[in-house]
Amino acid sequence: MRDATTCDVAIIGGGIVGCMIARELSRYRLKVVLVEKEAEVGFGTTKTNSGIIHPGHHTTLDTLKGRLVVKGNQLYDTLQAELGFGFRRIGELVVARTEEEVGVLREMEELAHQKGVPVEMWDQARLRREEPNLSRELIAALFAPTAGVINPYELAFATIESAVLNGVELWVDALVTAIDPVDGGLRVTTRDGELTAHTVVNAAGVFSDRVAAMVGADTFRILPRKGEEYMLDGRLKGLVRRLVFPVPNKVSKGTLIIPTYDGTIMVGPTAIDTDDRHDVSTSPEGARQIFDLVRGLCPSISERDTISEFAGLRAASDTGDFIIGRTAVPGFYNAAGIQSPGLTAAPAIALYLIQQMGEDGLALVEKERWEPQVEHPVRFAQRSVEEQRALVEADPAHGRVVCRCELVTEAEVRAAIAHGARTVDGVKFRTRTGMGRCQGGFCTTRVMELLQEELDIPFHSLTKRGGGSWMVTPMGEEA
Amino acid sequence: MFGRMNRRYDTVVVGGGPAGMGAALGALDAGAGKVLVLERDGEAGGILNQCIHAGFGLQYFREELTGPEYAERFLAQVIDRDIDVMPSSYVTGLAVDSEGTKQVRVLNERAGLASIEAASVVLAMGCRERTRGSIRIPGTRPAGVLTAGLAQKLVNQKGYLPGKRVAILGSGDIGLIMARRLTLEGAEVVGVFELMPYSNGLNRNVVQCLDDYDIPMHLSTTVVEIHGRDRLEAITVAPVDAHLQPQLDKARKVPCDTLLLSIGLIPDNELARQIGIQLDPVTGGPVVSSTLETSLPGVFACGNVLHVHDVVDYVTAESLRAGGFAGEWSREIRRPKDSIQLVPGNNVRYCVPHTLSPDREHTVFMRVKQRVEPARLRVGGLMEKTLRFVIPAEMISLKIQPEMLDRFHGDRLTIDIDPA
């Protein structure tokens, strides 16, 4: 337990929204604390996000999300240069099968022009030339070059690292259990200690209505919506080069083909309402739904190519829009109901919220020195042979391979731990150990040994992702 | 010598498990002067090091050894014969120059990213386990769902249990062996669940790993859901019908904190794929000629990277042959081109090698698609043989003599295994 402390701003929730707010606030002379219930940031909705940076022409301007998405998209190039996460603007295609669907594309094209989103209408010939493996039945596509793919967890890790570098305090394993009005602000009680803050930001994702209810600011409800995703074998790299969306309708619910940043193709997500805020299970129905739909877009994709599957919960609200800003409770702000395109909008959400906080009297005095850069992780596998040679010469730990499927070196794993990884998943999502075909069969033991060594904790205390996710138990006599 | 690596070799072997060591010895026997074994792990021996149970070497060493003993004895021979073995060395690429010389790019902490020249190369990288993703079990993704091989490594090399109450999906040998290992170490094994109506492991392992410890095996049963948030809490199992479809109305929940997957092995062929070697979609390994040469001239393959074997002695026998041909190749000896295509016929899932030459004896390994008891094996019109039973889990080894091929003038030879 930590000692009780005070701060200017407490942010509840270390998903991408909370992390972005923390980093933006770190520019100012404020004491900021981010409290996260999991062992590491980004382990909730962020980790299971589809990782798409949307161009912004799927949402209209009459919603907050429709307004923040375009701005958010534009902020990503600077962020990438500063934070070094995996991000590439690969472009997206919304594909039409019928003349009626082409009509919808034209409406989207019109909306794109209104919002200043660059788009291009492609006829069948162009579509076939650019993406020859898509279904022959597709007759047109709306191409949006500013769409990108991103590794969302890398973004969360790099963002919090930057925030911490600039003075933000991070509390993990710190589930918030109560928030009470006290003199000078709000007292936030967590599993890891107490914190009195002048301003509290609720960025608690699927739990944000419950956090809001702790101070009586629960003017909304979160209706979690589950999405299943299926990761396909690396062999299929290059089959589809751009994001491929069907024309939005009731059945498709936005299921698409995602050539991820690392090239591996992912298909999904589903959209199923659930009452259980921990329900990240996958289902045979989900798989069937996704593959039936995706086969219609790209006939050579098969369920048999799946190497892993996962599910996440979108923190959709009953208002259908983002809920960002001040509440009836002085000093308490929401950044809630963040569903798609929340990842894209996140940098803009942070700016929008902080502007309001400033208007309400939070002293936004810039620090004399603010460091935008973090050290970019080295991805050995992505380097040229010459660069690899230089890397091993500089650090022999690059000559020791930990993950053979994704070619991750010991130096990368040690760096990941030095930069904040505390769990097997923390290493995995920073370095890709265990993300390949063998799914950790070969490297898990070595990753655990390195965690044990670097963190100086017993082997059997290591977890997959914190909490009760223990990995091993001592044998007989030592138990 | 252990830990030595020069710049130029006659034959370079990728992988230092039983296949790699066998290939190195085979190459030397065939006259290769300098042979190098590259091993990605810190020591040679491959997966044998974690297979501490007995059952290896009955054919090669004429006695029953444990995995580590088999590996150590083999390594002693390799070192004795002055073969270089380089551990902690990961091959990142392989290129062939216009002269046909191979450049093997290898990553090692002391040598950096080195380039090794070789006249011939043997691929012997072994296999990996199928994972949860490859059979797509629905449910949550808690800690405690792992492959049997990873569990074996944790128990036998690290000295930790993967859990206390363990269920096993799949009756492959590693799963059966682990059922016994975990029981001996004090864990409770609640049962083995097998999709097929028969065990996929050796019968003797069912006896000495399950029956001896009263561990139940549930045939025609599979896991249909995984439960638990942080750590596995239970699995739902259900019997399957004749089409292997789960009967969900008969499903039941089995509390456990660990699920081991023993659901099959796949050749680990990233390197072969990367350099464009032709692969057989059925075996998952390279297409090879009767000299165990891949589609890339001078590059050979053997052991579990070629196709998954049941017994290490078969691996050794095959590797000695592959190494022999690789050694000959390095001396610029070329065998006649194969003239006969071997075709898997009725109930034959695959056969290796893929082609034959009528000039010498061949060992053909094959697997069936379905259990047949008794079975008649027919090689074209050339020979017939009755087998007591055949099952997909047990590889069939067949010797084909040159005299037999003398009488054969076609270019395709079909192998059928039908009910007798």
Next chain:
Amino acid sequence: MSTENYVCIACPIGCPLELVHEGDQIVDVSGNKCVRGAKYARQEFTDPRRTFSTTVPIEGSNWARLPVKLAAPVPKDRILEAAQAVHQLRVQAPIRMGEVLARDLLGLDGVNVVATRSLGRA
């Protein structure tokens, strides 16, 4: 006359064995492809025994555990007891393959615990 059915565990082939007996008297063994099968069936009928492999903690090596085996089988109903006895052993590197770490486990003649690999000092 009655029969007992066994699966031979002497080698990977796993012959299905049939043992015919009259009370304690073995009349016939069939189904075996080699002599070891017949021997196994007789042993299994009169005094079933098993051997096993396990590991013991080792100090001073890069490895945490040393793999070991029993040099001779123990009665089947004493396997767990034998395993527990082996697990009490503590060894120190270096160890050579074949080294005997304990003799006559549980007082059983010839049931020695043998190292199945060499492990040098870290």
